[in-house]
Amino acid sequence: MPTDIEVLVLDDEPTVCERLKDFLEKNGMKVETFTESSAAVERLAHRRFHVVVTDLKMKGPTGIDVLVEVKRQNLPTEVIVITGYRTMDATRAAECVGAFAFLDKPFHLEQLRDLVKKAVKKARSRSET
Amino acid sequence: MVRFADLFRSGRRNDVEVLRARFARFRSLLEKNNRVLWLIADANEKLGGEYLFDTQYLQFLETELGEAVATVVRDLAEMSDNRYPSLATQFERARAAIRASLKPHQIDRDLPLTLTIDELGTELADVVGEKMARLGEIRRRLALPVPDGFVITARACELVLARPEVADEFEKYRQGSEGAPARLQAAILASEPPAEVARAIKEALSRFSRDARFAVRSSALGEDADLSFAGQHTTILNVARKQVPAAWLKVVASLFSAPASGYRRGHGLPSAAGEMGVGCLLMVPARASGVIYSVDPNAPHSGAMIVSAAHGLGVLIVEGRGSVDEFKVSRAAPHQVLAREIADKQEMCVPAIDEGTRIAPVPAELRRAPAITDDTLAAVAEAALRIERHMRCPQDIEWAVGHDSSLVVLQARPLRLAPAAPPPADELLAARTRHHVLMQGLGEVACRGVGAGRVFLVGPDEATEGFQPGDVLVTRFASPRLATLVASASALVSDVGSVTGHLATVAREYRVPAIVGTGDATQLLPAGMVITVDADESALYEGSVEELLHYQLLRSQPYEETHEFRMLRRMLKHVSPLNQKDPSATDFAPEYCRTYHDIIRFAHERALAELGRLDDIQLEGSHSSARPLELDIPLDLVLVDLGGGIAPGARGKTLSPAEVASRPLAILLQGLLAPGVWATNPAEMDLEGFMASATRAGPLTVPGGDVVRRNVAIVSADYLNLNLRVGYHFNVVDCYLGENPEDSYIFFRFVGGVTDVMRRTRRARLLATILSQQGFKTDLSGELIVGRLQGVPPPICEEQLRMVGRLIGFSRQLDILLRDDRTVDKLVNAFLESRFHMTLDTLLKERDHADRH
Numbered sequence: 001m002p003t004d005i006e007v008l009v010l011d012d013e014p015t016v017c018e019r020l021k022d023f024l025e026k027n028g029m030k031v032e033t034f035t036e037s038s039a040a041v042e043r044l045a046h047r048r049f050h051v052v053v054t055d056l057k058m059k060g061p062t063g064i065d066v067l068v069e070v071k072r073q074n075l076p077t078e079v080i081v082i083t084g085y086r087t088m089d090a091t092r093a094a095e096c097v098g099a100f101a102f103l104d105k106p107f108h109l110e111q112l113r114d115l116v117k118k119a120v121k122k123a124r125s126r127s128e129t
Numbered sequence: 130m131v132r133f134a135d136l137f138r139s140g141r142r143n144d145v146e147v148l149r150a151r152f153a154r155f156r157s158l159l160e161k162n163n164r165v166l167w168l169i170a171d172a173n174e175k176l177g178g179e180y181l182f183d184t185q186y187l188q189f190l191e192t193e194l195g196e197a198v199a200t201v202v203r204d205l206a207e208m209s210d211n212r213y214p215s216l217a218t219q220f221e222r223a224r225a226a227i228r229a230s231l232k233p234h235q236i237d238r239d240l241p242l243t244l245t246i247d248e249l250g251t252e253l254a255d256v257v258g259e260k261m262a263r264l265g266e267i268r269r270r271l272a273l274p275v276p277d278g279f280v281i282t283a284r285a286c287e288l289v290l291a292r293p294e295v296a297d298e299f300e301k302y303r304q305g306s307e308g309a310p311a312r313l314q315a316a317i318l319a320s321e322p323p324a325e326v327a328r329a330i331k332e333a334l335s336r337f338s339r340d341a342r343f344a345v346r347s348s349a350l351g352e353d354a355d356l357s358f359a360g361q362h363t364t365i366l367n368v369a370r371k372q373v374p375a376a377w378l379k380v381v382a383s384l385f386s387a388p389a390s391g392y393r394r395g396h397g398l399p400s401a402a403g404e405m406g407v408g409c410l411l412m413v414p415a416r417a418s419g420v421i422y423s424v425d426p427n428a429p430h431s432g433a434m435i436v437s438a439a440h441g442l443g444v445l446i447v448e449g450r451g452s453v454d455e456f457k458v459s460r461a462a463p464h465q466v467l468a469r470e471i472a473d474k475q476e477m478c479v480p481a482i483d484e485g486t487r488i489a490p491v492p493a494e495l496r497r498a499p500a501i502t503d504d505t506l507a508a509v510a511e512a513a514l515r516i517e518r519h520m521r522c523p524q525d526i527e528w529a530v531g532h533d534s535s536l537v538v539l540q541a542r543p544l545r546l547a548p549a550a551p552p553p554a555d556e557l558l559a560a561r562t563r564h565h566v567l568m569q570g571l572g573e574v575a576c577r578g579v580g581a582g583r584v585f586l587v588g589p590d591e592a593t594e595g596f597q598p599g600d601v602l603v604t605r606f607a608s609p610r611l612a613t614l615v616a617s618a619s620a621l622v623s624d625v626g627s628v629t630g631h632l633a634t635v636a637r638e639y640r641v642p643a644i645v646g647t648g649d650a651t652q653l654l655p656a657g658m659v660i661t662v663d664a665d666e667s668a669l670y671e672g673s674v675e676e677l678l679h680y681q682l683l684r685s686q687p688y689e690e691t692h693e694f695r696m697l698r699r700m701l702k703h704v705s706p707l708n709q710k711d712p713s714a715t716d717f718a719p720e721y722c723r724t725y726h727d728i729i730r731f732a733h734e735r736a737l738a739e740l741g742r743l744d745d746i747q748l749e750g751s752h753s754s755a756r757p758l759e760l761d762i763p764l765d766l767v768l769v770d771l772g773g774g775i776a777p778g779a780r781g782k783t784l785s786p787a788e789v790a791s792r793p794l795a796i797l798l799q800g801l802l803a804p805g806v807w808a809t810n811p812a813e814m815d816l817e818g819f820m821a822s823a824t825r826a827g828p829l830t831v832p833g834g835d836v837v838r839r840n841v842a843i844v845s846a847d848y849l850n851l852n853l854r855v856g857y858h859f860n861v862v863d864c865y866l867g868e869n870p871e872d873s874y875i876f877f878r879f880v881g882g883v884t885d886v887m888r889r890t891r892r893a894r895l896l897a898t899i900l901s902q903q904g905f906k907t908d909l910s911g912e913l914i915v916g917r918l919q920g921v922p923p924p925i926c927e928e929q930l931r932m933v934g935r936l937i938g939f940s941r942q943l944d945i946l947l948r949d950d951r952t953v954d955k956l957v958n959a960f961l962e963s964r965f966h967m968t969l970d971t972l973l974k975e976r977d978h979a980d981r982h
Binding site: 019020082084105106107108110112 | 175179180186692
């Protein structure tokens with residue numbers, strides 16, 4: 001399994017971060033977690049991640065803000081936005097600013113893993129060109 | 130003699146409308162019933178730990194479930210003229226409980242202040258705390274020795290916090306003000322137990338002897354469930370009876386200790402509102418105590434367990450003080466000791482004379498001796514595995530050994546292991562190929578996972594004597610009556626059944642690996658054989674596939690639960706447990722419906738009865754939808770169509786069999802009209818039989834009806850209610866052929882006949898024998914036979930309906946021939962071998978032969 005995939009997970013609930021980290025690590029990825037979006041944005045400026053997995057609604061900067069920041073800095077990073085149950089409007093907004101995908105809760109963790117893998121492929125192909 | 134012409138005179142069209150309405154309700158009820166079962170299945174899957182969801186999902190689930198169950202309740206009320214008014218009350222009660230579970234946790238005001246340990250089980254974790262709930266479960270369900278005692282519930286804790294001198298400090302604590310935890314603790318310790326709590330404790334203590342000593346243990350809500358809280362709360366040992374109330378207050382106060390508060394905040398938990406149960410268990414005068422990990426945390430795949438042990442009470446081990454013996458024991462019986470390190474144990478903890486504990490020197494001759502024997506080690510290991518099997522994840526267990534060497538379990542909680550990568554796929558594949566495959570790819574997986582054990586075959590009439598916890602439950606039908614066993618089975622396999630069935634829902638609730646609808650597992654699996662049920666790959670293996678089991682065990686360890694997760698679990702406690710298991714039990718009644726699952730199960734069951742109940746409907750009317758069916762056999766049958774039961778093109782006054790569009794009727798007719806089934810020369814009555822019949826005043830009285838409605842088939846596209854009076858007996862077949870196995874059923878009722886009661890009884894017995902051999906649940910009382918087939922896939926249901934058609938034709942006048950019991954068996958075999966004519970002839974000849982002699 002690939003061990004060089006680096007993922008940043010951002011969710012204001014520590015238990016969600018913990019679970020996603022556990023799960024993605026079990027799938028052989030390197031994971032850093034953040035519960036505050038400002039800290040995550042700062043980290044992104046200093047280190048390259050293949051994929052960011054972020055919750056949409058958070059205190060302070062939202063998932064969309066993080067996404068915009070990634071695009072503004074032109075980072076070779078794909079963003080997967082986790083959205084609440086039946087909040088389609090926000091997800092459309094996320095698509096518009098170039099999210100790789102959005103994932104509607106409730107979702108199976110394997111769905112997330114597959115999306116992350118696809119996002120990595122895209123991120124890599126982009127950084128090569 | 131009644132003629133068809135009568136049918137077309139006077140009548141009330143309304144009756145058919147009433148039937149149509151009833152049938153529409155029935156369909157709606159079925160649909161919502163299935164919707165609820167699907168929602169429960171889906172929600173239980175979310176609890177499996179592989180999903181992420183939010184509170185909006187919970188709100189959605191609450192609304193959807195509530196609306197669907199409300200419809201079911203309303204439909205049944207309409208169908209039954211509101212025969213079960215208390216069902217609506219129970220529904221409102223369950224709904225209120227479900228809604229409350231989505232709000233910040235609140236404790237029921239009617240909750241008793243104390244409960245005995247024998248009343249506890251994991252379902253009460255929300256009010257007595259995980260620790261005590263689990264101990265109760267181990268004592269009650271596993272029958273392992275756990276000290277006697279009781280628990281002071283969280284409701285009592287709440288009452289202390291509501292006392293005027295405490296409430297203010299509690300409020301400040303909740304607001305998170307500086308120094309609040311310490312002040313709140315002091316306030317609790319300075320207060321008195323509320324009078325009603327003191328009374329309840331006194332009452333609970335009254336069944337113990339005056340000099341009894343207790344271990345007073347914290348059992349905070351959420352403690353040990355998902356977060357370990359290990360050592361954050363107080364336990365007080367060796368407490369005298371009259372000191373129990375004070376000890377209780379001390380333990381309650383520890384809920385707000387600085388480390389406990391910090392721990393809670395660190396894990397994002399809301400500050401508790403009286404969220405603590407306190408256990409009071411009889412002290413075990415321990416010769417030795419210790420802890421066992423059912424899996425070695427440092428080498429989870431090594432197949433070893435870790436045991437630590439010391440002389441006296443277990444305090445030193447739990448607190449990590451002092452030197453203790455350490456053992457590595459094999460998980461496999463007979464639990465060989467793989468490694469041992471006997472420490473020089475200089476000190477031990479013992480009960481103090483008056484109260485509490487003290488440290489005493491270990492007698493010189495015991496210092497370097499093992500604290501426990503290898504036999505005790507094996508017993509500890511065995512108990513740990515039983516608890517692990519029941520709890521379905523690795524365990525961390527505190528135990529003690531009394532002076533008579535008897536083992537006692539003091540505490541059990543999930544053992545947390547570091548997240549482990551799954552073993553390489555080829556390793557599991559190799560393990561799978563080493564074992565003989567008994568079955569593969571058959572049936573549907575109702576609950577994923579792997580389980581192994583001895584095959585227990587459920588007997589005829591769902592006999593379950595001899596079932597042992599840990600057995601693999603193998604059954605022809607996934608009957609809800611087996612729900613009690615499923616909780617302690619290692620896996621479930623059924624011949625028929627579907628993933629949204631009641632029993633499948635129960636299996637998911639208890640996380641029991643389950644494969645349903647395999648077709649013929651009961652034929653294939655010999656009772657007593659040890660098998661592995663691999664519900665991940667939908668396969669059954671001979672023997673115990675240890676690698677798979679171990680992988681499953683490590684995979685099922687606890688993980689950090691989100692707030693939503695706990696809410697969903699709390700909510701489902703009012704939704705998915707099934708208490709209404711057995712329709713023939715006295716408590717199969719609306720008053721005993723506690724959960725949504727109970728309500729829909731009860732309603733479904735009663736709706737079937739309501740649908741088949743036609744006594745109050747007078748179908749003597751003439752109307753466009755009642756038309757005679759022309760058959761090649763001498764049977765006058767009138768069809769009443771509720772919709773879709775007659776081919777659209779059929780315009781004649783009479784109908785031909787080809788114009789029957791009702792699937793159940795068409796199928797039944799295939800059986801009834803099959804060659805040889807309808808004996809063309811019905812048995813002539815012998816004199817004896819005739820004399821008996823001559824004394825009868827006529828046909829059996831039909832409640833509310835008369836001879837006019839003799840042979841009527843009420844049909845829709847997928848429904849048949851057939852009322853037959855053939856040869857002086859009264860026969861009802863009620864059948865619905867739905868898409869889901871759980872919806873379809875055949876109901877068969879037969880009573881009466883022309884001969885003496887002995888022969889009629891023999892015929893009833895004949896029918897009962899045939900039907901039960903075909904998998905019907907039968908009920909025979911005298912000359913009345915009721916048979917029911919339910920929960921089978923459509924093809925089987927259809928086949929059985931065809932059989933019922935044959936049976937009606939075959940048996941219509943057999944009572945005349947049934948002169949002795951031996952003939953019953955002959956005819957049963959004749960029918961099952963399709964030797965309809967031959968045997969009739971044979972029997973007639975035999976009869977003549979007997980008469981001549």
